[in-house]
Amino acid sequence: MKLRPITFLTFLLLAFALALPVLAQDATTEATAQPDLQTFHSTNGLASVNFPADWVFKDNPDSDSLLSIKLSNNQTTIDRSLFNRDDVFKTGEVHIEVELIELTKLAKSLPEGTITPDSTPLEILQALAKQGMPDSFTFGEPGETTIAGNPAVRMNLTADKRGEGQIMFTILGKKWLAGILLFAAPGEGDKWDITARDILASITVDVKAEVTAEGTSQPTPESSTTTYTSQKGDFTIAYPSNLQFEDPSDGKLDNLSGGEFYSSATLKGKTPNDDFQSGDVYIQFALLTFNNYKTLFGDTQGFKPDASTSPGAMLTALIKATAVPALNYGIVTELPVSYGTVAQADVSGKGNNEGHVYLIKRDSDGLFIFLIIRTAPSELEKGEAAALSIAASLSHNSDQPVVESTAEPLALTQTAKTKNGLVSVSYPDKWLSRQFGEQSVYLSNAESALDKSFGSTLEAGQVNMLVTMSSTDDYIKQAQLPAKADATPLELLQLTVKAVGDSVKFGTPAATTVGDKQAARVDFKGEGFDGVAWLIEYQKGATIALQMLTAPGESAQWESVALSIAASI
Known part of the structure; x- marks a missing residue:
């Protein structure tokens, strides 16, 4: 693949190195991100930022x-670059380059074995380091982090007396490497850290791009489709013609709308505990509506989704409802796409196969598509x-409501x-509310x-939130955690x-987002109560801890209220 010299990827492939290490500066807490945003869509319409x-x-x-775009806060710096030895950045000036490339395409452009599609952002950076570096830069030590719940790496750079900046990579959907190169005035590289993170976190990839990418040799939209x-399931789909499809929809409102795809009839009925041969593909999908949710997945420990329920929360609940000892699930993560949000997790069993589960929530109608x-x-x-x-092609023809609220929305009228x-x-x-210490507030719908708190029994219908x-430093000190101030919410929650x-039974902490903020959540239960805890990165160096306690089996129905409260802070 030919890479143009003006692109950020040229720098990645020819200039990256772990040079003489210097200490990377801590990001300041100054937020330069602005509330009013504009959106750029790539020429092919498959990506945006x-x-x-x-x-x-x-x-x-x-x-x-x-996706390839240059950004700047003024016209004079749109083409300025620290690679040009005569260019200098003045106070307040910033230039950011954004690139989004398929991992397999990047791997093919490098010597064989340099990176693989499974490489982490840090591994990619280390591999690219071997390609050489410009002697006009000093590089800091790379640090692993997360961007919008996805694995990422960040590294500072300095061009003596002319400017400084940073490089950040993150991986989207396990297929795309998103990168940012930032140039700013001397001493101001970290000033723009929050802005850079927000830009990187805003990148979306249309799922159609997943199947137009190079390297997919199995069914893709480019092959013939059927x-x-x-009629009974009230949906229309297009699927690769080399797959067979079976529609078990029976037209009853409380039963399945969906079906099974397989490359061979011999795959019918196979589970994660069975062996799959090369070329075997099995796909199951279901449409989750208000009427069929409980029929498909049971009561799910009292989970009652409403219109505000995120696909990550829904998928976490479904995994709980269908969990068996023979199945192992990975961490649930979310990825924005052009028509909604995708939650995903790996799943494996005893068989010789690979598995993945998706839950897609469409923006247009709130429909959940389970894959x-x-x-x-x-x-x-x-x-x-x-x-x-298949998911991108789906149209849902039913007038029946999708998963909807089971209670009247609660307006936040008090402060x-x-x-x-x-x-x-x-x-x-x-x-009701009451202050607790200097930094905390208790909230509840019942005086009793x-x-x-932990160890108490909550009655049906009661909820308590803390x-x-x-500051992140205070949280770490109070909890006596072996962590640094730049730890991610997920790392802090795991610790x-x-x-x-063992005094409380915890689920597996998972990365998520709350609004546009990086966060992590974990479910827990004790004698007489269930609950959820969130850690939310309000801004660099500041952390919101939200603890919710409910009666057993009732935590899910209060999640949307808890998240609305968190968003009001």
Whole structure:
């Protein structure tokens, strides 16, 4: 693949190195991200990125990347670069280059074995380091982090007296490497860290791009397709013609709308505990509506989704409902796509196969599309391409409601403040609040539950929430965690769960987002209560801890209220 010298990827492939290490500066807490944003869509319409509305941009349509764009906060720096030895960045100036490239395409452009599609961002950076570096830069040590719940790596760079900046990589959907190269004035590289993270986190990839990418040799939309309309299931789909499809939809409102795809009839009935041969592809999908949800997945420990339920929360609940000892699930992560949000997790059993589960929530109608894919080892990407193309093609013809609220929305009409007066939080009408310490507020819908915590029994219908805003350093010190201030919410939550020990039964902490903020969550239960805990990165160096306690089996129905409260801070 030919890479143009003006692109960011040229720098990646020819200039990256772990040079004489210097200490990377800590990101400041100054937020330069602006509330008003504009969105750029790639020429092919398969990717997009958001950036401040008053910035200028310059597209690079000749790039081999899916997305390639330069951004700047003024016109004079749109083509300025620290690679040009005569260019200097002045106070307040910033230039950012954004690239999005398929991992397999990047791997093919390098010597064989340099990287693989499974390489982490840090491994990719280390591999590219061997390609050489410009002697005009000093590089800091790379540090692993997460961007919008996805694995990422960040490294500072300095061009003596002319400017400084940073490089960040993250991986989207296990298929795309998204990267940012940032240039700013001397001493201001970290000033723009939050802006850079927000831009990188805003990148979306249409699932159609998943199947137009190079390297997919199994069913793709480019191969011939068959269109099928299910009269009883009330849906229409297009699927690769080399797959067979079976529609078990029976037309009853409370039963399945969906079906099974397989490359061979011998795959019918196979599970993750069975062996799959090369070329085997099995895909199952279901439409989750209000009527068929409980029929398909049972009561799911009291889970009652509503219109605000995220696909990550829904998938976590479904995994709980269908979990058996022989199945192992990976961490649930979310990825934005053009028509909604995808939650995903790996799944494996005792058989010789690979598996993945998706839950897609469409923005247009709130419909949830549930997908399970199984293939032979090392062939999962091929099955995923087919599954995502099927999901993208789906139209739902039913007038019946999708998963909807089981209760009236609770308006946040009251406000409470922490004792130190630095934080205010909104909460529902007729609820109660009380201050706790300098930085915390208790909230509850019942006076008898307002003072309850771990070890207490909550009655049916009761909910108790503890909201704490503190510096990340304070949180680490108070919890006595062996962590640094730049630890991600997921890392902090994992250490917190470990520190609590066996007195409470915890689920597996998972990365997520709350609004546009990086976060992590974990479910837990004790004698007489269930609960959920979130850690939310409010801004660099500031953490929101939200703990919710409910009666056994009732935590899921209060999640949307808890997240609305968190968003009000």
